[in-house]
Amino acid sequence: MISSLLAVEIPYWGQSLLRVLGGLVAVLLPAGMIVYVFLFKMMSFMQSRLGPMEAGPYGSMQLLAEVSKWLQKEDIIPENADAKIFKIAPIIVLASTFLLVVVVPFGPDAWMTNFQAGVFYALAIGSVSVIGILIAGYSSANKYSYLGGLRAAGQLIAYELPMVLAVVGVVIQAGSMNLQQIVVAQNTQEIFGLDWIGFPFVLTQFVGFLIFMIAVQAELTQAPFDMPIAESELVSGYMTEYSGFRFLIFFIGEFATAGVFAFIASILFLGGWGVPFSWFGWDTIDSVDNWMNVVGPLIMFSKMTLLVGIIMWVRFSYPRFREDQLQRFAWKVLIPVSLANIAVTAILKVAV
Amino acid sequence: MTVLNERQQLSYIAAQAADARLNVELETEGMTLNIGPQHPATHGTLRIIARLDGEQVVWAEPVAGYMHRGYEKLTEVRTFPQVTALINRIDWLGSFANEVPFILAAEQLMEIEAPPRAQYIRTILFELSRIANVSLFLGDLGVQMGAITPVFMAFRDREYVLNLIEGATGGRFHPNFDRIGGLKDDLPKGWIAETKQVMKKLRTFCDEIEDLLFGNEIFQSRTRGVGIIPADVAKSYGMTGANLRASGVDWDLRRDQKNAMVWDQADFKVWTHPDGDSWARCWIRLQETREATKIVDQLIDNIPAGPVMTKVPRIIKVPAGEAWVSTENPLGEMGYYVVSKGDLGPFRVKIRSASFNNISITPWVLKGVYVPDIITILASLYFILGDIDR
Numbered sequence: 101m102i103s104s105l106l107a108v109e110i111p112y113w114g115q116s117l118l119r120v121l122g123g124l125v126a127v128l129l130p131a132g133m134i135v136y137v138f139l140f141k142m143m144s145f146m147q148s149r150l151g152p153m154e155a156g157p158y159g160s161m162q163l164l165a166e167v168s169k170w171l172q173k174e175d176i177i178p179e180n181a182d183a184k185i186f187k188i189a190p191i192i193v194l195a196s197t198f199l200l201v202v203v204v205p206f207g208p209d210a211w212m213t214n215f216q217a218g219v220f221y222a223l224a225i226g227s228v229s230v231i232g233i234l235i236a237g238y239s240s241a242n243k244y245s246y247l248g249g250l251r252a253a254g255q256l257i258a259y260e261l262p263m264v265l266a267v268v269g270v271v272i273q274a275g276s277m278n279l280q281q282i283v284v285a286q287n288t289q290e291i292f293g294l295d296w297i298g299f300p301f302v303l304t305q306f307v308g309f310l311i312f313m314i315a316v317q318a319e320l321t322q323a324p325f326d327m328p329i330a331e332s333e334l335v336s337g338y339m340t341e342y343s344g345f346r347f348l349i350f351f352i353g354e355f356a357t358a359g360v361f362a363f364i365a366s367i368l369f370l371g372g373w374g375v376p377f378s379w380f381g382w383d384t385i386d387s388v389d390n391w392m393n394v395v396g397p398l399i400m401f402s403k404m405t406l407l408v409g410i411i412m413w414v415r416f417s418y419p420r421f422r423e424d425q426l427q428r429f430a431w432k433v434l435i436p437v438s439l440a441n442i443a444v445t446a447i448l449k450v451a452v
Numbered sequence: 453m454t455v456l457n458e459r460q461q462l463s464y465i466a467a468q469a470a471d472a473r474l475n476v477e478l479e480t481e482g483m484t485l486n487i488g489p490q491h492p493a494t495h496g497t498l499r500i501i502a503r504l505d506g507e508q509v510v511w512a513e514p515v516a517g518y519m520h521r522g523y524e525k526l527t528e529v530r531t532f533p534q535v536t537a538l539i540n541r542i543d544w545l546g547s548f549a550n551e552v553p554f555i556l557a558a559e560q561l562m563e564i565e566a567p568p569r570a571q572y573i574r575t576i577l578f579e580l581s582r583i584a585n586v587s588l589f590l591g592d593l594g595v596q597m598g599a600i601t602p603v604f605m606a607f608r609d610r611e612y613v614l615n616l617i618e619g620a621t622g623g624r625f626h627p628n629f630d631r632i633g634g635l636k637d638d639l640p641k642g643w644i645a646e647t648k649q650v651m652k653k654l655r656t657f658c659d660e661i662e663d664l665l666f667g668n669e670i671f672q673s674r675t676r677g678v679g680i681i682p683a684d685v686a687k688s689y690g691m692t693g694a695n696l697r698a699s700g701v702d703w704d705l706r707r708d709q710k711n712a713m714v715w716d717q718a719d720f721k722v723w724t725h726p727d728g729d730s731w732a733r734c735w736i737r738l739q740e741t742r743e744a745t746k747i748v749d750q751l752i753d754n755i756p757a758g759p760v761m762t763k764v765p766r767i768i769k770v771p772a773g774e775a776w777v778s779t780e781n782p783l784g785e786m787g788y789y790v791v792s793k794g795d796l797g798p799f800r801v802k803i804r805s806a807s808f809n810n811i812s813i814t815p816w817v818l819k820g821v822y823v824p825d826i827i828t829i830l831a832s833l834y835f836i837l838g839d840i841d842r
Contacts, residue, residue: 147604243485247823323598324670332493332596333827419670420598422824423507
């Protein structure tokens, strides 16, 4: 469908180019925005300081300065490290982010692949980064890295499960695993007889939304689930031995993944690229105006900003769990609650 | 035990052998983790050697001495007034409190006493350095557990106290203000009114920290029931200060000991906690910061008029003798055993610093805890590296 974007016929090579550019923008722009707005500025204001102020107006060029600093640094590989795996690891982490954004729809026609099992694919690809983190910890030949890598593997596997189970509720309600169809289901239905609000699933799947966001927090290894990095005990966890551009790739991967997971959360729970007002109202996807392909990404971006803001807010104010408490929370609280959520959703779906 | 026949015995032995073989096969090699001397969690260069089984500590030992500066020996080649400049670098966060016991010991040998005004100001500055010290602990506690925001609040509000100390003494960290027989100077104009305002701010800071950190469920689950030290063990390892009171021992030198300071003029509560875990140690310090602000508030209204210095000879020669004076410093009991042979400088000084004894319990308390708990227990024991190594 991308071939008829904005009612312009685009040749195949043009479509491919657009997809590559769109993927780069969808991953790197949120990452840069998150680092500047939240990591530099919001964190500073919460901690009664100003943050970067010198590079560019209001410190807005700080990110470029940081990136150019990292690119200039020496690429150190420890002597005892398994060099090949050590080099591949950050690339695997970043690649999983790029693969994840492939199924995210940004507008009625603005997507890269319209994949029928999109949710399934996204959740499967999202856990590929575990492999990157695990081999980064293992190949660094450092005890702190090793502990961090093992902790990350344990944590990411434990929180993958509640994430999947939380999404099942949405899939039941939408009746589809296609992310585009989930967006359509939320914008064409109505709730309480109010057709102007649409039907964002966060209203009925609130428990699922909470579990999903907690699991995302853990998948991103942000505080209170930052045990794998744990700068006060494991120095920097699996990233301890990385420097220069390899560390930069890890760093971009961390925040780009935050952005992409927030995109997916806003599709699953907040109505995706649709807005809850009747002036954009529509009944089928074919009746959507073409210019939603331009407005849609902006709406997605603002929803993503909101969700990432919540993730970062929690990150800046909470202390971290201990490893065993973290596992206990996943297995004893989140998974039973999400199973109960699925059962209730399924019963109501059939009964109502 | 029931009598076994031969067949049963054989099968029993075979089962035992299989068990033993399995144990040998499953026995994994432990890992030795060197935490420090360069590590984000050790506030300096303390090194902890931890032998791990998975994430559990089997055996741990602290290695001190990476920053030993030989203060006990250095004092022997200095005159009595010069020693204060040296010893306020022992516990660098509460510097003024380090000077007081030494000066008191010297005064005891010379059989003089500071005038009442000097005693009041000494006590106030002592409590201010306690606030400056412990407020940083309260912020640092969050950083050790991954909450990065409290430490900035602590640095912000500690700055007010440091400004007060600077206003009175001229030095933010190392005042070097205490003199044998009194103080260097009187208080500056307007200092008292400002101090009262700052004490109000500090009480607000304590409330904020209590809300942000102590009220947090994750913080509570990380500290409650972790690193429990019973009272008898704490006493046998020579722990003092808030660590001892957190184990339920009601012992505070400010109240229990009579010396030339005016804590007996203020009404304050010595908090104890029955639990003895990390939570208790953190909570006791929070309450102590509050009590310290109250002590300052009470004393500052009653500072008597008069000189801040008694008559002492221009060149101080301390008469021959031996004196032991200790006070309740921010980190615990700190004392100086001063031996004088009637010279310009001390013949020998033994420094008893609180952190050295407080940290000596780590092999006992770290046995069997998880790696993340090493950090919280060390943070709650609260040591300053200069106070361990001297």
